[in-house]
Amino acid sequence: MPWFKRTPSKHPQEIQVPRVQFVGEQDGPSEQLLKARLSEFFKRDRSVLAAYLAQVEIGGQMSVALCLKTQFGPDRGLAEKIGAIFKTIFNAQVHLDIMFPSATQEAELIKMCRPFFLA
Numbered sequence: 878m879p880w881f882k883r884t885p886s887k888h889p890q891e892i893q894v895p896r897v898q899f900v901g902e903q904d905g906p907s908e909q910l911l912k913a914r915l916s917e918f919f920k921r922d923r924s925v926l927a928a929y930l931a932q933v934e935i936g937g938q939m940s941v942a943l944c945l946k947t948q949f950g951p952d953r954g955l956a957e958k959i960g961a962i963f964k965t966i967f968n969a970q971v972h973l974d975i976m977f978p979s980a981t982q983e984a985e986l987i988k989m990c991r992p993f994f995l996a
């Protein structure tokens with residue numbers, strides 16, 4: 878499963894994770910601002926079909942992931958642009974995981990988290 882981990886002040890790096898459990902939606906004032914800015918970007922970019930900001934568990938660790946359904950699958954360039962938007966809102970010590978779920982994973986995801994963007 879393609880997964881880009883956005884680390885502070887670094888370019889996204891792709892990692893493979895064996896299993897992800899979707900726990901719920903991540904929401905709060907800062908997340909609302911991020912969702913609004915990303916939604917505006919996705920309206921212009923047009924390659925993103927759906928976007929979710931989800932709480933996930935990976936190997937016993939809780940995290941937050943931006944889960945994207947796109948026209949063309951995993952996209953490092955898209956991850957770079959999202960990272961630039963993210964760092965205007967959050968401090969340099971915070972990272973963002975970006976996931977491109979399969980159809981099966983998206984079916985699990987929508988049980989726990991509603992999309993904040995739909996094309």
